[in-house]
Amino acid sequence: MLIFNAFSLYGLVYAAGFVLYCIILRHLLYQGLLWSLCHAVYGAIGAIVGARLVYVCAYAPHYYAAHPLDILKLYQGGMSFHGAVLGLLTALWLLRGMRLDKNFWLACDAAALSALIALPAGRICNFLNGELYGRVTDNFLGVVFLSGGLQPRWPSQLFEATAEGPLLALLLWLIYKSGGLKAPGLCAAAFSTLYGIVRFITEFWREPDVQLGLLPPLSLSLGQYLCIAQSLLSAALYVYLRQKSRPSAASQDLP
Secondary structure, three states: OHHHHHHHHHHHHHHHHHHHHHHHHHHHHOOOHHHHHHHHHHHHHHHHHHHHHHHHHHHOHHHHHHOHHHHHOHHHOOOOHHHHHHHHHHHHHHHOOOOOOHHHHHHHHHHHHHHHHHHHHHHHHHHHOOOOOEOEOOOOOOEOOHHHOOOOEOOHHHHHHHHHHHHHHHHHHHHHHOOOOOOOOHHHHHHHHHHHHHHHHHOOOEOOOOOOOOEOOOOEOHHHHHHHHHHHHHHHHHHHHHHHHOOOHHHHOOO
16 A cells, blocks of 8 residues: 555656646647646556656666566566666657757757656655655754654755756756747756756755765765766757857847
8 A cells, every 4th residue: 555655646747747748848849738747648558658767777787687677567566767768768769769959959948847846856755755865864854754763864855856856946946037048949958957966966955875875086976976977968058059049140240
């Protein structure tokens, strides 16, 4: 019953994120509801497959090599955000006929905006289910999670929910007000860059994956290393898209 309740709770979050993505996608691309729905289904499948495969290959390859059928047991948990991003981008790219056109980047923007709601909701689910908890602490904010022993731990899920939702939304709004999100794709690139930064910081309060621990050479979690790579690549993409969106000097001289 506990597994069913947890799975149902996450299912509601995924469903809400899916619906929100459809609404934003329809608004940005000015397409019909059926088209937006089919587009969102395709992207959702890519995100789920990517999230699962990256978790299997990066976080627990030895376990799943010995238990390959467990790869299909999504209700047992084990999804990677970074894998979801890769899967979603791949699906959208294939859907657009392997073209990086305006509609591709707008679809990415829609995914980023919907993630501002879906991600913090998912983190709250983590907290309610007592999973992905923080490191041991004697701070008054410490919470005892049954699956984490009797020692109080940081409620890192709530830190992540705050950082990945309200904080990211505020930062993106500030960038928008400064004129930094005018071209398609800039919102997604800015979101991805900032997400990597805030996730990297909040991971210092989060308990590392037990099967991996902290990894050399910087004694960081795997998630933190992935966040570094994500932020660097996304920042480079943001600079590229912003430079590309600026009119050239020749075009500015035209009457």
